[in-house]
Amino acid sequence: MLEYSMLYPRTSVSRRTASLDGMWKFHLDEDASGEKSGWAEGIPGEERIPVPASFQDFYTEKDIREFTGDVWYEKDVFIPGEWEGKDIFVRFGAATHRAVVYVNGLKITEHEGGFLPFCANVTDVVRYDASNRIVVKVNNELTETNIPCGTTITLPNGKKMNKPYFDFFNYSGLQRSVNLVALPKESVFDFDLQYELDGDDAKVLYSVKTTGEHDVTLTLFDAEGNEAATATGKEGVLEVKNAHLWQVRNAYLYRLVIRIMDDAQVLDEYTQEIGIRTVEVKDTDILVNGKQVYLKGFGKHEDSDIVGRGFNIGVMKRDFELMKWVGANSFRTSHYPYSEEIYQMADREGFLIIDEVPAVGLFESMMNFMEANTGKKTAFFAKETTPVLLKAHLKAVEEMITRDKNHPCVIAWSLLNEPDTSDESAVPYFAKVFETALELDPQKRPRTFTLIMNSVPGVCKCYQFSDIVSLNRYYGWYVKGGYEMSEAEVMFRGEMDAWKAMNLNKPFIFTEYGADTLESEHKLPSVMWSQEYQKEYLDMTHQVFDAYDFVKGEQMWNFADFQTTEGILRVNGNKKGAFTRQRQPKDVAYILKKRWEELPLDYKG
Numbered sequence: 166m167l168e169y170s171m172l173y174p175r176t177s178v179s180r181r182t183a184s185l186d187g188m189w190k191f192h193l194d195e196d197a198s199g200e201k202s203g204w205a206e207g208i209p210g211e212e213r214i215p216v217p218a219s220f221q222d223f224y225t226e227k228d229i230r231e232f233t234g235d236v237w238y239e240k241d242v243f244i245p246g247e248w249e250g251k252d253i254f255v256r257f258g259a260a261t262h263r264a265v266v267y268v269n270g271l272k273i274t275e276h277e278g279g280f281l282p283f284c285a286n287v288t289d290v291v292r293y294d295a296s297n298r299i300v301v302k303v304n305n306e307l308t309e310t311n312i313p314c315g316t317t318i319t320l321p322n323g324k325k326m327n328k329p330y331f332d333f334f335n336y337s338g339l340q341r342s343v344n345l346v347a348l349p350k351e352s353v354f355d356f357d358l359q360y361e362l363d364g365d366d367a368k369v370l371y372s373v374k375t376t377g378e379h380d381v382t383l384t385l386f387d388a389e390g391n392e393a394a395t396a397t398g399k400e401g402v403l404e405v406k407n408a409h410l411w412q413v414r415n416a417y418l419y420r421l422v423i424r425i426m427d428d429a430q431v432l433d434e435y436t437q438e439i440g441i442r443t444v445e446v447k448d449t450d451i452l453v454n455g456k457q458v459y460l461k462g463f464g465k466h467e468d469s470d471i472v473g474r475g476f477n478i479g480v481m482k483r484d485f486e487l488m489k490w491v492g493a494n495s496f497r498t499s500h501y502p503y504s505e506e507i508y509q510m511a512d513r514e515g516f517l518i519i520d521e522v523p524a525v526g527l528f529e530s531m532m533n534f535m536e537a538n539t540g541k542k543t544a545f546f547a548k549e550t551t552p553v554l555l556k557a558h559l560k561a562v563e564e565m566i567t568r569d570k571n572h573p574c575v576i577a578w579s580l581l582n583e584p585d586t587s588d589e590s591a592v593p594y595f596a597k598v599f600e601t602a603l604e605l606d607p608q609k610r611p612r613t614f615t616l617i618m619n620s621v622p623g624v625c626k627c628y629q630f631s632d633i634v635s636l637n638r639y640y641g642w643y644v645k646g647g648y649e650m651s652e653a654e655v656m657f658r659g660e661m662d663a664w665k666a667m668n669l670n671k672p673f674i675f676t677e678y679g680a681d682t683l684e685s686e687h688k689l690p691s692v693m694w695s696q697e698y699q700k701e702y703l704d705m706t707h708q709v710f711d712a713y714d715f716v717k718g719e720q721m722w723n724f725a726d727f728q729t730t731e732g733i734l735r736v737n738g739n740k741k742g743a744f745t746r747q748r749q750p751k752d753v754a755y756i757l758k759k760r761w762e763e764l765p766l767d768y769k770g
């Protein structure tokens with residue numbers, strides 16, 4: 166069990182929150198001497214930077230953008246006297262990739278892993294009705310023992326440099342909101358929900374964890390604010406008559422109020438919106454509320470101009486509007502769990518999310534998607550350090566499932582992206598990760614991982630762990646592109662026939678397919694990188710999807726162009742977007758819109 170509550174910070178009769186977003190003091194620690202120099206008490210200089218945001222893209226110096234090592238943040242906050250007697254936490258939505266937190270000069274906590282929240286319990290060190298200094302040291306080095314995987318090298322000029330084993334820029338810093346939270350001594354710590362549908366009615370089976378002994382009451386309100394059900398006890402059932410189900414692109418949200426009661430006194434109150442729906446995989450179908458759904462959508466990134474991977478509420482809104490316009494109903498949070506606000510919006514808009522843990526780059530190569538096409542065989546999971554990596558991976562799985570399990574939008578867990586599955590050493594590693602996810606999820610949602618190009622029948626040793634088989638395929642791009650497209654199609658169909666012959670009786674989805682396309686390039690007849698080529702690539706690929714009944718979804722790579730490390734394969738970033746990085750459509754967006762608006766939700770059902 167985690168040592169702090171993962172519940173989203175909310176103010177209520179018993180709880181207080183204060184946002185610490187805004188300008189923070191900032192300093193690069195070029196020779197890693199901050200600790201020695203006493204920066205825990207206060208960092209030098211007057212530089213200030215916005216939080217939440219990646220630190221990289223504000224500055225004009227390349228040495229800052231590429232900076233690898235420790236960066237320090239500082240903020241002075243006033244803590245009101247009324248909060249005395251409560252438990253006080255500083256909650257970080259994320260700190261990428263690891264952080265040490267100091268308050269009033271004292272080291273409070275550290276956290277490893279850059280895409281999930283953690284709390285520093287500062288109850289014993291804060292001064293009330295006074296200013297308190299929060300200092301955070303954030304480190305962005307990549308290793309093979311934390312996810313996402315990569316290495317850190319030292320250049321001849323003495324500067325460190327990140328070498329990601331993945332294809333997105335290593336944005337870092339305090340990229341999500343920071344909050345000050347005051348909780349009552351006895352508080353709601355966590356809760357689990359499961360759903361059973363029974364004709365027009367529904368049962369919400371619940372279990373609540375608190376930090377004390379008093380009993381809890383739960384009340385469910387419908388969207389009009391009328392009481393829909395109530396129950397008492399830490400475990401029980403809310404019986405909902407004539408339940409409004411949460412449906413794909415037609416969400417219905419109830420408001421669940423959990424109260425810890427001492428007779429008539431409310432010790433704690435926590436409220437969250439929930440949606441009543443079931444999810445399961447049956448034969449080759451993905452079922453939501455017992456009905457087959459065909460996934461249409463994208464793999465995405467949290468990525469935009471200036472703030473990088475920083476949570477940007479405006480970009481979030483625009484992305485949902487574009488996804489609605491194009492007829493999508495789902496997306497994968499490639500390649501890390503996103504900001505919590507994005508799941509809240511998906512809950513409200515009725516989008517289905519495949520929630521991905523940051524296990525990307527688990528392949529012995531810097532450009533694994535290129536290497537994978539060469540048939541090269543590696544053994545990523547046979548290293549001496551693999552147990553250390555597994556530990557970090559399992560912790561991220563636990564944090565992700567604990568954080569996201571009560572979102573109706575989350576229909577599946579993606580536990581790795583494009584790992585090396587060609588060697589037997591991957592099998593025990595996968596067994597542990599998949600078993601852990603099943604244990605942790607009260608709703609037992611389907612689990613998956615995405616299969617890289619060389620994870621094909623006869624090579625892949627791990628597909629059997631997936632409840633949904635997710636393929637990332639680039640026939641016509643990395644394999645046989647351009648005028649060789651017809652051969653790409655033959656190879657693609659050959660692979661699909663091989664999967665079909667295995668008769669796995671599981672749904673298959675495409676979690677990636679795409680072609681880099683520059684918004685500036687038009688050419689008739691097409692050439693690779695032109696908008697015309699992206700259309701031809703998509704048409705061919707969609708025809709193959711349509712030819713196989715067990716294919717139950719398509720999530721194009723990528724929703725939008727995004728930043729990567731510079732190099733000969735990338736023109737200032739990955740350009741496979743259906744939309745540009747500025748969120749305007751490429752021609753292909755209209756092809757997707759036509760197709761997805763025509764395909765029924767129960768396509769191939």
Ligand code: BDP
Nearest residue numbers: 332533534582583637739741
């Ligand atoms: C896959 C990766 C993804 C890359 C994509 C690509 O999962 O992160 O961006 O290919 O090459 O290998 O565009």
